[in-house]
Amino acid sequence: MAFPWNRGDGQDQTAPADARRRARGRRARQEEARVESSRSTREQRHERLAWGIGAGLLVLVIGIVVFGFYQEFYRPPRVWAGSVRDQEFKMGDLVERIRVLQGLSGQVDLSTVPFEYLRNLLNAEVLRQAAPNLGFSLTDEDIDGVIRAQFYPAVPEGQQSDPGQLDEEFRNNYQIFLARTGLADTDFRVIVREQLALQQLGLMLGRSIPETTEQVEVEWIRSEIEGRIDVGAVRARLGSEKTGDGEEFAKVAGEVGVPGGFADQTGYVGWVPKGAFPELDGALFGDEERDLPPLEVGEISGPIFTQDGIYIVHLLTGPTDREFSNQMRNKLNIELVTKWQTDQQLRGANEGWLRMNFNSKWYAWVADQVRLSAPRVAPGQQGAPGQGPPGSQGAPGGQGFPGGQR
Template identity: 25%
Template sequence: MRQRRRAERQNTARPTLKDNVHNRTEERYLQRILIGAALALGLLIIGLLATGWYFNFLKPPEKIVASVNGEDYLLHEVVPYTKIEGFYTSQFNPNIALNTLIKNNTLDQFSQDQGIDIQLNQVENKLITMFEKATGTSDVPSSLSQEGERELENFVNLIGIEVSDYKSWIRGQLLEDAYFDLFLTQASKTADQVFLEWIVAANSISGQNAYERISSGENFNSVATELNVDNIFADKEGVVGWVPKGALLEMDPYLFAIDNQTNSISPPIVTSLGSIVYRITNNSKDREISESMRILLAQNNFQSWMDQITSEIIFTFNDDDIKWVLGQIEREYE
C-alpha cells in the first residue's frame, strides 16, 4: 500500500517538476528580453543626449549663419562682436553684431577697389590713443608700451575676447571712417534745394492736431516750438533749412514733387521719424549744399552702395542661434 501511494506521489510530482523547469526557462528568456530592452533604451537615451550636446554645444559654433560675396560667417564669430558692441552700447544684440561683422568684412573685401588701405600701424595708433597714458602729443609713443599692453590685455579679458578680435573690430571702424570720407568727397557740392520747415509729432494724433491748428491760423513756428520732437535736423521752431534731393530720402517724394506749392501746409505723413507736418517756404536752383546736408548725402550714398553689394546676402541666423550666442555670454559672465 505504501509503495503504491509513493508511486502515485512520484507520478503526480513529475508533471509539476517539468512545468517548473519550463516556467523558469521562460522567466529567464523574458528577463533577457527585458535586460536587452533596457540596455537598448539606455543607449538610445545616451545617444539622444549626445546628439543634443553635439547640436547645442559643439555643432553651433561651426554653423553658417550668413553668406555673401563668397564669404561664409560662422555662429561662433558672432560672439566676440556681440561682447564688444555690448560693452560700448550696453545692449547685447547678436543681430546687430552679425551685421557689423558682415559690414566690416565686406568693406575690407572691396577696399582695394575703392583705393582704401588700412595699415596695421593705423590700428596700432588707435590702440595707443586708448591704452597709453600720454600727457601730451609729444608723449605719444609709436607703439604700445608694456603698460599699454597690460591695459589692453586687461580690457579684452574684462570683455572676454581675444586681442585679435578687438583689433579686427577696430580695423572695421577705421574702414568705415575711410569709406565715409571717400563718399563725403564724392558728394555733390551744389544742387537744387527747397527750404524746409517741419513738425515731427510724437504720434499721428499729435500730428493731426498740429495740422488743424496751423490750418486754423496759428503760427507754424509757434506750434512747432510746442509739438516738434525732432532735435536732430530742425531748430526749436521747426526750421530744417535748405535740403537737397537725397538728403532726407523718405521725404524726397513729397519735397520734390512737381506740384509742390510754396508755403502750403501738408497734411500729416507717417515716416520712420514720426508723423510729419511740413511746409516749403522757398526753392533754389544749383545752390551750395551745407556741410550737414552733404554729410547726410554721403551717409545715404554709402548705405545705398552697401545695400547694392550685399543684395544677395543669405541669412540663416535664427532665434535659436541668438539664444546660443547670448547663452555663451551669460555663462562666461556668471
C-alpha cells in the same frame, strides 16, 4: 501458514505494485521538474524582457538628452548665418560679434540688433573683399595708429612730459578699456579695421559730392514711430496744407516734436540737399516716376512715415543752388555709403555670392544667447578716453554708421 510453494506467488504480486508506485513517483518528479523548468524559463524570459525594456528606455532617455544637447547647444552655433563668396559666418560668430558690441556700448537692443549686426557683418566682409578694387587697403600700422590716437594721454600745452611715462599710461588706458568692456585685443582691432574701412569708403564716395547743389529750406516736426503722439491731431493743429492757417509751426514743433539731431527745438532744420534724407525726397523735390510734385513754398505736408520716424514737413524756401553745411555734407556722405552697401547686397543676392540664413527661430536663439551675458559696463563707463570705438562721432564709420540721426 504460508506454504513454501506459495511464497513466489506473493512476491510476484507485490513487485508490479512497487514498480507502478516508482513509475508514478518518477512521473511526478519529472512533471514537477518540467513545471519548475517551465517556471524558471518564464521567469528568465520575463527578466530578460524587463532588462530589455529598461535598456531600451535608458537608450531612449540618453538619445533624447543627446538629441536635445545637439539641438540646443551643439548645432545652433555651427549653423551658417550668412556668407560672402567663400567666407561663411556661423550663428556663433554672430553671437560673439554682438557681445563685442555689448561690451562697447554696455547694452544692445535685442529687438533689432541681431539682424542688423548680421547685415553689418556681411557688409564689412563685402567691403573687405572689394577694397583692393576700390583702391584702398589697411595695414596693422593703420590700426595701431588709431588705437594709439584714441588712448594716448593728452599732454597739457606747455607742460613737460616723459615719453616713457606717456607710453606706459597709454598701455594702461588701453588695458583698462579692454578689461572693462570684456573685449580681447583682437576683437577690438577687428572693429577698428571695419570702421576705418567704412571711413575710407566714405571718403572715396564723398569725392563725388559737388561743392554746391540745389537745396531747399525746411522745418519739420518729427515723432517716434512707436511714440504716443497722435500725428493726425498734430497735423490738424497746423491748418490746411496750402494756407497753413492753424497754429504757429514752431510753437507746435516745440511742444510735440522729437528732435533727432538735425532740427532745433522749434523744428527748424535749414537747407537740405536732395539725397540727404531719401525718404523725404519725394515731398521736398518731387518724384517724376510716381508723378509726385514737390511741396510748394509755404506748404505743409501730411504725415510722412519713414524708418526713422514720422515727419510733418514745412517748406520755407524752394530749390536754391548753394554750398553744403558740414552737417548736410556728412549726412549725404553717409547716405552714399548706405546706398553702396544696399546695391552690393542686391547684386550679391542676385548673383548668388551673398546669402543670409536668418529667421524667427535663429533670431530668438541669438537673442537668448546674448541675454545670458549681462551688460558688462554701464553706458559711458568704458574707462577710456573717447567713449566707444574710433570714429564714433562725425565722420562715416562711427558706431551705428551708416544711418545717422534725423
